[in-house]
Amino acid sequence: xxxxxxxxxxxxxxxxxxxxxLYLHSARWIDFLEMTLFVAVLGQGWNILxxxxxxxxxxxxxxxxxxxxxxxxLQFKFGISPWIAMWFAIAGVVAVGAMVGFLSFRYxxxxxxxxxITLAFAxxxxxxxxxxKSITEGGSGVQLALNQxxxxxxxxxxxxxxxxxxxxxxxxxxxxxxxxxxxxxTWWMERSRFGAQxxxxxxxxxxxLALGINTFKVKLGAIxxxxxxxxxxxxxxxxxxxxxxPGIAFGPSKSVEALFAPIIGGLGTVVGPLLGSVFIHGVGxxxxxxxxxxxxxxxxxxxxxFGTILILVLAFLPRGLVGxxxxxxxxxxxxxxx
Amino acid sequence: xxxxxxxLPSYGWSTxxxxxxxxxxxxxxxALVAVGLTLIYGVLHIINFAHGALLxxxxxxVYFLWNILGIDPYLAMLIVVPGGFAFGYGLQRxxxxxxxxxxxxxxxxxxxxxxxxxxxxALFFFSATERSVRVPYDLDGIDLGVTxxxxxxxxxxxGSFLITLALWAFMTRTDTxxxxxxxxxxxxxxxxVGINVDHIFAVTFGxxxxxxxAAASLLVPTYAVHPQIGSLFVLIAFTVVVLGGMGSFxxxxxxxxxxxxxxxxxxxxxxxxxxxxxxxxxFIFVLLFRPTGLFGVKAG
Numbered sequence: 001x002x003x004x005x006x007x008x009x010x011x012x013x014x015x016x017x018x019x020x021x022l023y024l025h026s027a028r029w030i031d032f033l034e035m036t037l038f039v040a041v042l043g044q045g046w047n048i049l050x051x052x053x054x055x056x057x058x059x060x061x062x063x064x065x066x067x068x069x070x071x072x073x074l075q076f077k078f079g080i081s082p083w084i085a086m087w088f089a090i091a092g093v094v095a096v097g098a099m100v101g102f103l104s105f106r107y108x109x110x111x112x113x114x115x116x117i118t119l120a121f122a123x124x125x126x127x128x129x130x131x132x133k134s135i136t137e138g139g140s141g142v143q144l145a146l147n148q149x150x151x152x153x154x155x156x157x158x159x160x161x162x163x164x165x166x167x168x169x170x171x172x173x174x175x176x177x178x179x180x181x182x183x184x185x186t187w188w189m190e191r192s193r194f195g196a197q198x199x200x201x202x203x204x205x206x207x208x209l210a211l212g213i214n215t216f217k218v219k220l221g222a223i224x225x226x227x228x229x230x231x232x233x234x235x236x237x238x239x240x241x242x243x244x245x246p247g248i249a250f251g252p253s254k255s256v257e258a259l260f261a262p263i264i265g266g267l268g269t270v271v272g273p274l275l276g277s278v279f280i281h282g283v284g285x286x287x288x289x290x291x292x293x294x295x296x297x298x299x300x301x302x303x304x305x306f307g308t309i310l311i312l313v314l315a316f317l318p319r320g321l322v323g324x325x326x327x328x329x330x331x332x333x334x335x336x337x338x
Numbered sequence: 339x340x341x342x343x344x345x346l347p348s349y350g351w352s353t354x355x356x357x358x359x360x361x362x363x364x365x366x367x368x369a370l371v372a373v374g375l376t377l378i379y380g381v382l383h384i385i386n387f388a389h390g391a392l393l394x395x396x397x398x399x400v401y402f403l404w405n406i407l408g409i410d411p412y413l414a415m416l417i418v419v420p421g422g423f424a425f426g427y428g429l430q431r432x433x434x435x436x437x438x439x440x441x442x443x444x445x446x447x448x449x450x451x452x453x454x455x456x457x458x459x460a461l462f463f464f465s466a467t468e469r470s471v472r473v474p475y476d477l478d479g480i481d482l483g484v485t486x487x488x489x490x491x492x493x494x495x496x497g498s499f500l501i502t503l504a505l506w507a508f509m510t511r512t513d514t515x516x517x518x519x520x521x522x523x524x525x526x527x528x529x530x531v532g533i534n535v536d537h538i539f540a541v542t543f544g545x546x547x548x549x550x551x552a553a554a555s556l557l558v559p560t561y562a563v564h565p566q567i568g569s570l571f572v573l574i575a576f577t578v579v580v581l582g583g584m585g586s587f588x589x590x591x592x593x594x595x596x597x598x599x600x601x602x603x604x605x606x607x608x609x610x611x612x613x614x615x616x617x618x619x620x621f622i623f624v625l626l627f628r629p630t631g632l633f634g635v636k637a638g
Contacts, residue, residue: 054443056443056446056447058387058450103622103626104626107625107626107627107629109625109626109629111442111443111446112379112383112384112385112442112446113625113629115385115446116385116576116580116621116625117621117622117625117626119573119576120573120577120618120621120622120625121618121622123573123618123621124615124618124619124622127611127612127614127615127618128612128615130611131609131611131612131615132612139611252569256450256454259447259450263447298462298465299458299461299462299466300458300459300460300461300462301458301462302458303454303455303457303458304454304455304458304459304462306454307451307452307453307454307455307458308451308455310447310450310451310454311433311437311448311451311452311455312437314437314438314444314447314448314451315436315437315438315448318439
């Protein structure tokens, strides 16, 4: 696809995302869109290191959970403003990510071994968050006080009792802004020298090293960027739900959600995680609306579908939905611009 | 004892010894689950993320054989082990092998997809309810002085040795075993001398799942079955496999016992909830400082 086609594609996507909720005007659909964008950001966090860098993390919940806990605990224990807490959350997660990255890459862990160590760190933090009651409040989690004063809505970063517009759309435009910023960073990264070096590491790490690329530094940079993006998801989650507990924070479900979207959408592409997230949540919602009644609301259907889609995409669409869209585009435009 | 400001409780020798013994029993169960995982790693060079889900599925099979047909969990082994082999063979040959295009990192993701599908199918069809099998002899056992060992624990201990021994004999004495070892050492070379690598991969995966099915029979009398039971064991099994050395049977056995004892002592000293941190800590340290484990050879 030409750069022009890409730009017009992005304009259409972003305008749709910016205006759709105003048109839909329904709490249920806005919730659905919020969740879709949330997973699109979570997926981009994974995509930076996994998609561009070829380092598959199976423990991104470590980054999400640490961010969420810092955001929640700074407010809960010290009454720090959420707008200040979020910078500590991002910095804290980058520090944790850098530590994991430093240890893993310093000792040359690749492939299965890197996947396992990320999983191990997430599990260790799960156990710690459950056991260290004096710091984390233990298994019952942290519940933030609900602000009921409309005048304080922005100061407390809580929109439940805000004015009509903020109450309805506040969190949607929060996650939309986070999406804009993180995707712009990814777009910039893809075109930068650093991005090219990261892709070189993915394609052939030894060759990249031989060409004089400091692969350790490049991978460390990628895990830091990945951490910052994933941290923003943790911050968003806490402000929206005002609650965090060990299972949600560090359990395997966030790690899995983070990798579904980019793999299904298209690894190592800016739009991939968004496309993947829209697709899986769209399919999930469509299933609920069509045969949900027949299934009697039993749990598990979503994930059976997502897992099946994952396997099918891996089997038949090695470049994900992005690859499919590009192939269709090529055919429609008569193969003129590839 | 004082350690970094935390005071550790002090116990008598009999308490410590009792914890160690129960750690050995727990470890034999970990070893059982890990043996199949290490075999699959040794040959296919991938971590099978579906291992826990397959264990859970086999436990449901054992449960339903007991619940519907009244078959004793230990006798059920005669059905679930061949069944597990067939299921594993088909899964690798027709789904995992086909979907992963021979790339290790894709295989990893496919097994994760399989795990998610199986776990949620169990949740969908069987619900999250815990189901347990009560055999008439589950509380009988032998008094060891410091602790009391029930027959299901003893069966798991003996079973883990027998299964490891049987696998070792199979790998060294049979032609298929030799073919598996040939493929694990030199994939392309094995293909050149006429070994059907796809078939051997599927046989290996099948044997791995058969081991998990045997483990399921031995677990059901002591552990309740629910859709999440696999994930409880799988992370520990990963730790055992990495500690013992990926691909090593003896490693899986020794690693299983070491992790079991460490976990029980960890629980004794650090408390029920923080005690399991010892497993993650061992896992991280082995991965970083000795990724070949205790008995593994350097990965090629």
